[in-house]
Amino acid sequence: MDTRIKQLYQKTQEYDGKTVLLKGWIRNNRDQKEFGFIDLNDGSTFETLQVVYESKVLDNYKEISKLRAGCSVEINGTLVLTPNSKQPFEVKANTITLLGDSPEDYPIQPKRHSREFLRENAHLRVRTNLFNAVFRVRSVVSHAIHKFFQDRNFIYVHAPIIAASDAEGAGEMFQVTTLDLDHVKEIDYSQDFFGKKSNLSVSGQLHAEAYALAFHDVYTFGPTFRAENSNTKLHASEFWMIEPEIAFADINDDMQLAEDMIKYIIQDVFDRCPSEMQFFDQFVEKGLIQKLKKVLNSKFKVATHKEAIDILLQSGTKFENLPKHGEDLATEHEKYLTKHFDGPVFIIDWPKDIKAFYMRLNDDNETVAAMDLLVPQAGELVGGSQREERMDYLERRIQELGISDKDLWWYKDLRKYGGCKHAGFGLGLERMIMYVTGVDNIRDVLPFPRTPKNCDF
RNA sequence: GCCUCAGUAGCUCAGUUGGUUAGAGCACAUGACUGUUAAUCAUGGGGUCCUAGGUUCGAGUCCUAGUUGGGGCGCCA
DSSP, X not given: OOBOHHHHHHTHHXXXXXXXXXXXXXXXXXXXXXXXXXXXXXXXXXXXXXXXXXXXXXXXXXXXXXXXXXXXXXXXXXXXXXXXXXXXXXXXXXXXXXXXXXXXXXXXXXXXXXXXXXXXXXXXXGGSHHHHHHHHHHHHHHHHHHHHHHHTTOEEEOOOSEESOOTTOOSOXXXXXXXXXXXXXXXXXXXXXXXXXXXXXXXXXXXHHHHHHHHSEEEEEEEEEOOOOOOSTTOOSEEEEEEEEEESOOHHHHHXXXXXXXXXXXXXXXXXXXXXXXXXXXXXXXXXXXXXXXXXXXXXXXXEHHHHHHHHHHTOOOOSSXXXXXXXXXXXXXXXXXXXXXXXXXXXXEEGGGSOTTBOBOTTSSEEEEEEEEETTTEEEEEEEEBOOOHHHXXXXXXXXXXXXXXXXXXXXXXXXXXXXXXXXXXXXXXXXXXXXXXXXXXXXXXXXXXXXXXXX
16 A cells, blocks of 8 residues: 555654555656666655665666656565764665656756746646645645634535526626537527526526525535636636625624634634745745734734725825716726735715616715725725615616616515615625745646636646 | 737757858757756757838848737726
8 A cells, every 4th residue: 555745744654664655746857877866756745755765776867867747656674764964864765666757848847947938738737846836835824714604504505507697787798508619600598598598607696695595504616607707806807706605794893703714714724734834935826924924913903995996095105097976996906905004994975876776775875884804915804784675675676777677586585574674795706826836827826727818627 | 809029850949240052959869878857968950030012232130011929008797
């Protein structure tokens, strides 16, 4: 039975002097006259293992010394402690067998590559330190999110991925159809698969609300699709979102939940990915660990939209877009605000005209109980609101915004039957990973990113 | 969608005012080396200078179009 390198790091003393069988990929191979060193990675951990091999032990020494980065090998050897060396232990090989060769044109070399080059080799880039670390953290963050909610008795809801309603008024959607578009002359949606026009989901929120009004506390966690022609470091056409929804709760409960969740995720990544975090801190964003520790130990700031605009107006900064009461924040405004507050900041009480129909109208009749959490680098990390639970208010907003409500009858039923105040938010998984790792491009935290004009792999 | 920058060896890049045979580091190949760890040292091979067209005695360099990628902004939970 083969051993994983992670086990060797976890129980080094137990393996001292023992024979182990390892399978993995060569990261680097340095040979000398009578002996050589292989840096082996088997994917079980960020760390590599140094394997020492000697000509007097291996009968295939010459061949092994020629193996290049990328080769997969099987190694039978003995673990020895090396307390005086750079690495705590190494494996002295008894036998090394080549399993899969790697020709000299293997794109991943033991050197620095540009992110752009690695994006074009998305199938191989995960073999580098950076992407190995990013995608292990992505897995750990995903698990942390489930742990956080499950520990709090939240129900995990699988919202549908295909939906007919575009009630949210969100942007462009990917259409789903089985019509033979190459031949159909006039499109008749009643002849389409669902008998009506359907799209990939842009949000699971409305469905989550239905389940929150039965389970009290729920969350969704799944892929989301946006067909916007957005070309930025923060936007992808396919990404993952987490959308908790809590009943008998208001906007303050909502913000508290978001803050607790984000801190929980950060702590869990610190606990489970210390090597990865060290790597990010050293090579991706200097001071990352300190920044996140500070976030863990401080209360998130809160400012109303009006206060935020005032701060911008009084800043003396010349913005390309003039900050204005009642209007949305531009990217440069968000950046200024996160710098001003020196950490995550909730912007609350947004003008109703620039927010969605389902957000609860405040008593001033001008603003809604919405909150956006802004963080440096990842921009809008969380967006949420208390939902409008009052039927008459909801119907008025639907009318004001000219939304077709024929698909919303079931959503309104949630108010008609046992309605209650409730709230929720959406967290962009990729933006969370960007924030935690310091990686500043969303295309580098998605395994095979989809963006406009790019659906390779 | 708008603006902007770039494309030179497998990778990262340099390339002067338009001038003779286009360079470096890493990688690769061969060799040296009894503890390397982004090993080191020596030698060597490796180029459709993104594509097409144009200006010129002469284009990697200048012009036009296309294409691919980066960045900024917008759109956007």
